[in-house]
Amino acid sequence: MKSPALRYIILINIGIVVLLALFKYVLIENAIFDNPLPGEPASLYQQFTEDTIHVDHTEFEALLDGRGPYYLAADHPKLIQYVRDNVLIPPSTLPYNLTHPETKNSSPEGQIKRALSILKNKKNGFFIEAGALTGEFWSDSLSLERFYDWTGLLVEASPTSFKELKTKNRKAWSANCCLSPKPYPIKVTFDPSYATGQIVDTDTSKVKSGQVVVQCFPLQTLLLAINQTHVDYCSLDIQGSEMDVIKTLPLDTIDIKVFSIEHVLIIGGKPVISGYMKTQGYTFHSTVNIDMFFVKH
Known part of the structure; x- marks a missing residue:
C-alpha cells in the first residue's frame, strides 16, 4: 500500500505532465512558426495571425533564409508587410x-x-x-x-x-x-544565365563563379x-x-x-x-x- 506521501508525489507528477501537455497545445495553436516533421505534406502548415508570439527584427531576418528549424508561414502579416515595403x-x-x-x-x-x-x-x-x-x-x-x-x-x-x-x-x-x-x-543559389536562369541549389554556402544568392x-x-x-x-x-x-x-x-x-x-x-x-x-x-x-x- 502506497504511503500518503508517495501518493501525493505521484499526483503532483501527474499534474505536471498534464500542465506540460496543455502548455504544448497552446504553443502549437498560437505559435507563428511551424516546424513540420520530415515527410509532412505542405497542407499541414499552419496558418498564422497577428496576435501571436512576437518576432523581433533579428529573428525575422534569420527566418528569411528558410534554414529551419522554424519557418515563417506564407500568410504571416509580418512577412506580407515586409514584401510590400521592401520587395514589390x-x-x-x-x-x-x-x-x-x-x-x-x-x-x-x-x-x-x-x-x-x-x-x-x-x-x-x-x-x-x-x-x-x-x-x-x-x-x-x-x-x-x-x-x-x-x-x-x-x-x-x-x-x-x-x-x-x-x-x-x-x-x-x-x-x-x-x-x-x-x-x-x-534563400537559394541561382544561376542567372540569360533565358535559362534557374535555382541550382538550396545550399547557399558554396556559390560558384557566375552564380548569385x-x-x-x-x-x-x-x-x-x-x-x-x-x-x-x-x-x-x-x-x-x-x-x-x-x-x-x-x-x-x-x-x-x-x-x-x-x-x-x-x-x-x-x-x-x-x-x-x-x-x-x-x-x-x-x-x-x-x-x-x-x-x-
Whole structure:
C-alpha cells in the first residue's frame, strides 16, 4: 500500500505532465512558426495571425533564409508587410520605354494568343508572369498590358534581367526575387544565365563563379501583399520549379483561371503535371510549344 506521501508525489507528477501537455497545445495553436516533421505534406502548415508570439527584427531576418528549424508561414502579416515595403515595385505611371514598340505580339510562340482564346479576349484582366526576364522580349504578358488593358505581377530572379525590366515602365507590379519552392521564404543559389536562369541549389554556402544568392518568397505572399487573390492567367517559366511553386498555393483561396506551365524540366513530365492539376480542379486544355495550358473547372 502506497504511503500518503508517495501518493501525493505521484499526483503532483501527474499534474505536471498534464500542465506540460496543455502548455504544448497552446504553443502549437498560437505559435507563428511551424516546424513540420520530415515527410509532412505542405497542407499541414499552419496558418498564422497577428496576435501571436512576437518576432523581433533579428529573428525575422534569420527566418528569411528558410534554414529551419522554424519557418515563417506564407500568410504571416509580418512577412506580407515586409514584401510590400521592401520587395514589390508598383506599376509604372510613365510611358512605355520599349526597345521595339512596333512589335504587337510579345509572345511569338503563341502563349498570349492561346490564353486570350481561352478567356474570350478578356479585357482588364490580371496576370502572373514568373520568369519575366527583361519584361519585353519573349514576354507572355506585355501584349495583354498594351492592347487589352491588363495589369499583373512580374517576377524575375536575375538581378541583371530585372534591372532592365525596371526600365520598360511596365504597368504591372514587379519583384526581383524567385518564387519559393516551399510554403515559406528561403534563400537559394541561382544561376542567372540569360533565358535559362534557374535555382541550382538550396545550399547557399558554396556559390560558384557566375552564380548569385537570391531571396525566394511564396507566390501566395506576393499576391496577398498586393491584395490580389483572383488571377486570370498565370504563366510559369521557372526552369523546373513550376510544380513545386504550384504546390505551395492554396488554390481553394487563390483563384487562378488559366495556367501555362513549362513542362520540359519537370521530373515526370506531362503525366505528373496533368495528374496533380486534375486533383486541384483543373482540366488540361492544350500545349503551345513547351507550355501546357490548364483551365479551372
